[in-house]
Amino acid sequence: MDIIRLFIPRDEECLKVLEELRWHGEPECPYCGSKDVKSHGTYERGEIEIPRYKCKRCKRTFSVLTGTVFERHKLPLGVMFYIIKKLPHMSINEIASELGLDYDSVHRFAMDVMKIAHGEISLEKLCVAVEIDEIYVNSGEKKVKKGLKDKEAWERSGDL
Numbered sequence: 110m111d112i113i114r115l116f117i118p119r120d121e122e123c124l125k126v127l128e129e130l131r132w133h134g135e136p137e138c139p140y141c142g143s144k145d146v147k148s149h150g151t152y153e154r155g156e157i158e159i160p161r162y163k164c165k166r167c168k169r170t171f172s173v174l175t176g177t178v179f180e181r182h183k184l185p186l187g188v189m190f191y192i193i194k195k196l197p198h199m200s201i202n203e204i205a206s207e208l209g210l211d212y213d214s215v216h217r218f219a220m221d222v223m224k225i226a227h228g229e230i231s232l233e234k235l236c237v238a239v240e241i242d243e244i245y246v247n248s249g250e251k252k253v254k255k256g257l258k259d260k261e262a263w264e265r266s267g268d269l
């Protein structure tokens with residue numbers, strides 16, 4: 110019955126993809142843009158631990174999810190990746206019933222995604238910070254270098 114689970118990427122893989130897409134492997138403070146940061150423990154999110162960092166310049170702490178659409182929703186990262194991949198092709202109703210989730214949580218996430226994506230829904234657009242302390246730091250237009258590795262990981266997480 111839970112065959113659908115086979116097609117949902119693991120949260121730790123999603124985390125790696127986000128780190129690569131957003132930072133190209135080198136953490137950067139989303140508040141001031143500094144790369145002079147140090148590790149600052151981890152926090153639990155569902156089944157994984159998300160690394161936190163502390164900026165040496167502005168002294169604030171952050172993770173790769175800070176300010177992104179992923180931070181604002183409780184769904185597992187893999188489930189959110191799956192929804193993003195399916196949104197252009199399926200209705201929210203279909204996605205929710207396929208995942209065995211209630212319509213509202215999928216709908217809320219999908220609305221946020223569409224608001225940020227402005228038409229073309231892609232992970233690259235969604236891994237940038239959209240809102241930090243009510244200030245728009247980066248718009249969805251930020252150019253993100255696409256590595257082959259990311260692309261493969263992303264494709265694996267999608268249509269199989």
Ligand SMILES: [Zn+2]
Nearest residue numbers: 138141164167
């Ligand atoms: Zn900073």
